[in-house]
Amino acid sequence: MSETTTSLEAGGGVGGLTVDRLAGLLRAAEAIVIPIGAVVVSAAIFSLFLLALGKSPVTFFDLLWRGGYGSAFSWQNTLVRTAPLIFTALCVAVPARLGLVIIGGEGALVLGGFAAAVVALPLLGHAPPWVVMPAMFLAAMLAGSVWIAIVGALRHHRGVNETIASLLMFYIAVAILNFFVEGALRSPVDPNKPSTTPIGPTNMVGEIPGLGVHWGLAFGVVLAILCHVLMTRTTFGFAARVAGGNVRAARAQGLPVGRLIVISCALAGASAGIAGYFEVAAILGKANASLAAGYGFTGILVSFLARHNPLAIPPVAVLFGGLAAAGGLIQRRMGLPDATVQVLQGLIFVVILISETLYGRFAIFDREAKR
Amino acid sequence: MSDDPFFTVAVAMFAGAIRVSTPFLFVSLGECLTEKSGRINLGLEGTLVFGAMSAYAISYLSGSPWLGVAAAGCSGAVFGALHGFICKLPKVNDIAIGIALMLFGSGLAFFFGKSFIQPTAPRLSAIDFGFLTSNPQMKVALQINPLFFVGLVAALALWWALRNTRFGLVVRMTGDSAATARAMGTSVDLVRFLATTIGGFSAGIGGAFLSLYYPGSWNEGLSSGQGLMAVALVIFSRWNPIACVAAALLFGAAGALGPALQSVGISQGYHFFNAAPHILTLAIMIASTSPKRSLKGAPGELSITK
Known part of the structure; x- marks a missing residue:
């Protein structure tokens, strides 16, 4: 986050362009953080699935x-x-x-x-x-x-x-x-x-x-x-x-x-x-x-x-x-059966689509909220 | 007479129309209800496969095929409920969720079904209408599974309920205009959730028919897109459950074409005959849709026809 903080300080008084760039950076960060979070959540659910099967x-x-x-x-x-x-x-x-x-x-x-x-x-x-x-x-x-x-x-x-x-x-x-x-x-x-x-x-x-x-x-x-x-x-x-x-x-x-x-x-x-x-x-x-x-x-x-x-x-x-x-x-x-990979893939797919609902929900990625 | 290959193929297709159509019928009835409420569930292919697996597994473990059918319905309802629940979240696309659940459902079915490929489970028995005819081929063709009749009754009931009951009116209203439904104090999400859950239940039973009657075994190649073709079939039937029966019979006959021709020794190009339902679906979709006007009877909220 240090990079975005500096650009915020540098661009604070200059005007629209830099703030827009910051907003773009935050959007990009959001587009990286949410999918990674979704994969982590899928991995966690899949771990529970394996535990339930005794693996x-x-x-x-x-x-x-x-x-x-x-x-x-x-x-x-x-x-x-x-x-x-x-x-x-x-x-x-x-x-x-x-x-x-x-x-x-x-x-x-x-x-x-x-x-x-x-x-x-x-x-x-x-x-x-x-x-x-x-x-x-x-x-x-x-x-x-x-x-x-x-x-x-x-x-x-x-x-x-x-x-x-x-x-x-x-x-x-x-x-x-x-x-x-x-x-x-x-x-x-x-x-x-x-x-x-x-x-x-x-x-x-x-x-x-x-x-x-x-x-x-x-x-x-x-x-x-x-x-x-x-x-x-x-x-x-x-x-x-x-x-x-x-x-x-x-x-x-x-x-x-x-x-x-x-x-x-x-x-x-x-x-x-x-x-x-x-x-x-x-x-x-x-x-x-x-x-x-x-x-x-x-x-x-x-x-x-x-x-x-x-x-x-x-x-x-x-x-x-x-x-x-x-x-x-x-x-x-x-x-484990060969379909194990398919189960994990399907799970990731479902969780990824659910995570679509999270875009715009976190104030940290929102330019307006930052200002 | 019975040596006539045309007669043999015709009888085999008639028998096949009834046999192969049943899963199409159940999936399309379920999808019909779901789509009438304004949502589309492309995940029914996965539901069908998982239903087939759970029916076979429960039938094998309990010895009762009808318990297997019940299990398939319930597992289908769970998948439907999952779809219905996820779709109510904002910004979530029902078509994409359907694709994801299609892959997830088949993945889970293959995962848990691995150990049930070998054993033989007790299957559903047919009702024999063979006394109606003296022809031996017709006698075989007239062994009809009770689930087919259940499907017919369900189609009639759904057709009647959609037209004549409060339940049907609420579902149609929700499908045509969510804003109207909200203004009338109806919970759009709840109606669609229930419609998708019941739709999943029906699709699960269609899967049970696949593994417990025809083809009558569980393996990973059991369904080749029947669940998805049923979605196209609903559009072709213009969201009318009675028309769904006719369309399912047509698809069943197309699906029976390959095996019927092979039984009289025509095996040249059987790959294409086996792909006949897919080709027929595509042809019907091309012939029956139009980019200019919206389709008659189409629910207004349905994303696929917009």
């Missing part, structure tokens, strides 16, 4: 720390899971600025990964990696963006609720994937698990030197920063925020609301599609049912916890990447 919360959080962040190996595990979460969270955060709640990012991820694997098929063995890799990347981006843009277009032109539509389209995306992977595009290479033909080691995405994590992570961080710039520093972002705040006002100003919705959804879908690309090109090496691993759904939670702020998404994604990475260890050592 030790201390062991749980110790294992969570060790499995997620305790060693270089666990960090590597965490960051590999962080990368797709950043992309899928952006898929929620960008349309959220327009007031849309898209929860079908998993579908765009699945189709993105599938499109990447399919585009690679005719090129394998004929084209060098510098052709195959961009082709896969673009195909994934395109598939994802078309998938979610459909949701946005339906919302705008037909008034179809985007939340329900996007989730329904997730089930349809999985049906498309399974239809081809278990049928026409099934590779004879792996008889146990139906998959497409592996893309081969030369077309795989490499690791960031010294980190042991694929380049998707760096890409995700850059994309989050780009989304932030887009939303706060461009006319597109400004128009989107106006339309998200008040559609009628935006229409009265002549803003192309429909185009804003569809473009935002296309960007969101492209992001989730990229997640699918990296899952195929850096982890799985082929497309199969493992693509639907739940990153799209955890991404919803990441975006809500980050309050749909692109810059806050990477750190929050690290938190949930760690939780996912430690899941296996917790399951083995404590004899």
Whole structure:
């Protein structure tokens, strides 16, 4: 708090500008303190839950720390899971600025990964990696963006609720994937698990030197920063925020609301599609049912916890990447079901939404009260 | 006659319409009441899954499937009450809370349900109407679960109550205009809390049907979005409980398409046939909504139609 006190003293007599900056700082502090408090409260409730089951919360959080962040190996595990979460969270955060709640990012991820694997098929063995890799990347981006843009277009032109539509389209995306992977595009290479033909080691995405994590992570961080710039520093972002705040006002100003919705959804879908690309090109090496691993759904939670702020998404994604990475260890050592992580995630989600009611309730974050 | 594949598929879809529609019916009736009061609960998917798990677990532990149904209803009511309670806090979005409870409910169900995947619990038995026909396929199709009839009666009762009783009037008023309700001295939060709780109870019973009758076992892939499709179904039914029955039967028939075609040896593209209810829901939503006018019968306070 010392920093804010000095700026208060410095800006006390100068006038509006500094006081406004102080108000901004206090708002930012509020947006950090309340979510952290909500996570702490969730952890406390979850501890009671574990105690009621006769398990030790201390062991749980110790294992969570060790499995997620305790060693270089666990960090590597965490960051590999962080990368797709950043992309899928952006898929929620960008349309959220327009007031849309898209929860079908998993579908765009699945189709993105599938499109990447399919585009690679005719090129394998004929084209060098510098052709195959961009082709896969673009195909994934395109598939994802078309998938979610459909949701946005339906919302705008037909008034179809985007939340329900996007989730329904997730089930349809999985049906498309399974239809081809278990049928026409099934590779004879792996008889146990139906998959497409592996893309081969030369077309795989490499690791960031010294980190042991694929380049998707760096890409995700850059994309989050780009989304932030887009939303706060461009006319597109400004128009989107106006339309998200008040559609009628935006229409009265002549803003192309429909185009804003569809473009935002296309960007969101492209992001989730990229997640699918990296899952195929850096982890799985082929497309199969493992693509639907739940990153799209955890991404919803990441975006809500980050309050749909692109810059806050990477750190929050690290938190949930760690939780996912430690899941296996917790399951083995404590004899808890694998859904334990899901229970904790759901709990955090509920508490985070409840904490929304606290904004503006604390005098300490209120500029007027300070003065 | 009975060797005719078209007849086989038609009978299987008729049987399926009745069998598969029951969970849709219970969830949509619950959601119908909730939405009539002006709130939307997208968390019913989680409620459905948790209801299925608790019904199976209680049936296994107690040996009585009907006790399982009661347990599913009560656990559903708890989830509904949680949703109703949280939504009354200021600045809390009912759609977002629904998504959170969807994930939380399924998470809890998978957590506690882990140990009940293996054992076989006593299931609900059907009422046999097979005496009505001599056709063997129809005889199987006419084994109907009593919960289906409970659902029909509940739909009629809800339809009648919404139109003709004080309770129905209060719920509709709260859903159409919270300001009017307040002016009349009605507690908006209380009405919506109760409507959401009863809605959750109904959705829980729908879950019990899934695990105790059809498909009749508990596993983590039991529900594939039925709870959420039921929400869309309510919009399609224009918030009319009687129309909910018809819509649920339609969805049931669509859901039975995949298994019916497989039974006559058509397995090509069965993934798509299994996704038929999802595709149908999306198509119906596209066909039946409009961005220009508000929907007939829509509660005025409902965030999803604004």
